[in-house]
Amino acid sequence: MDILIARQRSELAVHQQRLEVAQAAAARFILAYEERQIPGASEAEVEYLSGLDAIRDHLAVMNDQVAEELLTFAPGGPQQPGNMEASRPLNQQLLRRGVRMRTIYLNSIRTDRPTMDHARWLIEQGCKVRTVPSLPNRMIIYDRKSVMIAADADNTAIGAIRVSAPGMVASLHWLFEQVWQSAESLEAPVSPAPGELNAQQAEALYLLALGHTDEAIAKRLGVSPRTARRITSSLMTHLGARSRFQAGVLAIQLGFLPLRVD
Structure with a gap:
């Protein structure tokens, strides 16, 4: 059993490092878009959309x-009831046209009944839905030809960036596929084995070790600041850690987290 667990942790570490390389590449893309310094990309391949009205249009x-295909990162945790209700006719229309849809939500939606009901409704209509502990940004990929990314992950109404440069689209699509592979199906249990951390706790512990505040952790996990404080306090108590950095070191030593390369 120890050998099997060690092998699984090793495979997880390799996959996590590949995923973080992709996330870092995506972050560099977004920074370049915002600064308008994209080597080799024309104005037609990168467009900045300012404001909510421009995004909706x-x-x-x-x-x-x-x-053919619509792929979505949906961070933010539980979704707004009005937004979910308004999206249903459009989702039905796309799926009836034969468009393949895959959506990745945060694990935190599992405790929100309205969002879970909406996600199950999507699955009934033919959409594929999975969840992960955290997502880097809101993103929509159309037919692997065009990508829309929120310009500000914390305030998606400010603006968005539309990208159609083939190399950038391919990289962002690869990022989606890596996250999709690590995501859990909606009905899959997320309870860990005795003594282990669940995916959300492991992600919170990693963010804690990096020095993120409880407010920043809350945004990444899609939970309230109060819930984030409860998670981090429980983790530090569980590990017997006196600081956030010590919590990260102890977590790696005890095998709760793989050693990551940033």
Whole structure:
């Protein structure tokens, strides 16, 4: 059993490092877009959409044009009831047209009944849904030809960036696939084995070790600041750690986290 667990942890560490390389690449892309310093990309391949109205107009156009596949990162935890209700007719229309849809939510939606009901409704309509502990940003990929990314992960209404440069689209699509492979199906149990951390706790512990505040951890996990404080306090007590950095060191020593390369 020890050998099997060690092998699984080794495989997880390798996969986690590949995923973090992809996330770092995505972060560099987003920074370059915001600074308008994209080598080799024309204005037609990168477009900045300012404000919520511009985002909605662009979404309407792209949803009419998508023909084969729609891939979505949906961070933020539990979704707004009004937004979910408004999206249903469009989702039905796309799925009836034969568009393949895959959506990745945060694990935190599992404790929110309205969002879970909506996610199950999507699955009934033909969409594939999975969850992960955290997501880097809101992102939508259309037919592997165009990508829309929130310009500010903390305030998605400020603006968005539309990318159609083939190399950038390919990299962001690879990022989606890596996250999808590590995600859990909606009905899969997320309870850990006795003595182990669940995926959300492991992610919180990693963010804790990096020095993130409870507010920052809450945003990444899609939970309230109060819940984030409860998670971090419980983790530090569990590990017997006196500081966030010590918590990270102890977690690696005890095998709760793989040694990551940043």
